[in-house]
Amino acid sequence: MNDLETFGPKLTKAGKENPFKVPEGYFDSLPSRVQDFCKEHSTKIQPVRWVFAVRTQLALAAGFCFFVLLAFAGYYYSQKINNFSSFGKADYIKIVEESGTEFDEIQLYQAVSNTHKKDSVKNSMNDELIEYLQYNNFDNGTLLEPSKDIKP
């Protein structure tokens, strides 16, 4: 080769002869030895291949099942929390009914009376206003409706 002689004179000198050799009759016996080797090892290989082939699918299926379980568990527990936090009016009444005995009588009375007091304050202010307007001869049409809340 011209390019080889240009680039590698020492290489050209080494030559292209194959320096390796094989035992006598090696290639004559090789096909039968290869056949025996393949028969011996192919039976061992087969079950491994089957497992190897299925293993990937099994791993994918296991991963899918895990995520489904995770999603279901998350949904289940989130529903449980929502049910616990959503109290209705009936729930409050029930709680009070069941645990009303825990409250003191005085506390209950004060809770109720405070409401009445607030209402009476409003009413008295309206009454005073009406009285004032009547005293000063204001027209009825200008009277404020008692139902309107007047803030102190």
Added chain:
Amino acid sequence: MYRVSDTQSYAFNLIVRKYQERIYWQIRKIVINHDDADDVVQNTFLKVWGGLHHFREDSQLYTWLFRIATNEALTFLKRKKTKYFLPLIDVEQQLSNSLESDPYFDGNELQAKLQKAIIRLPEKQKLVFNLKYFEEMKYEDMSEILGTSVGALKASYHHAVKKIEKFLEED
């Protein structure tokens, strides 16, 4: 190619007889030692036997065989490295040292030095050099076998020749 099991063995036998020498020498040039090459050849044909039904027939049969053989030989060297906890350079050193005492090496001093130089080449350059120098394969055929462009192969061969020439000039 017949794929019925009873004729598959017959077809496989034909493949072995037809390609055994080319496959053997391809492997031998990588692993150097005859006993190692013998092991790798048998493993190669075992893979061929197991993969015959997967062969897509969209490439030449020899191309397919060659790729299996090359991969098996390179894997063998890597396993040798990990088995003895050796860096690859020490494996190459071992191969070089075993060359002269190998009973199945029949070359002169210069040929032994050439083989030592080839052992030191990177994988790709080694393959390209062996195919181009000893088998005088065309770059186009080599491209199909190695899956590399013709330009890259020419570059690899050029670098391989330079390295070998430099090594041969050393005392």
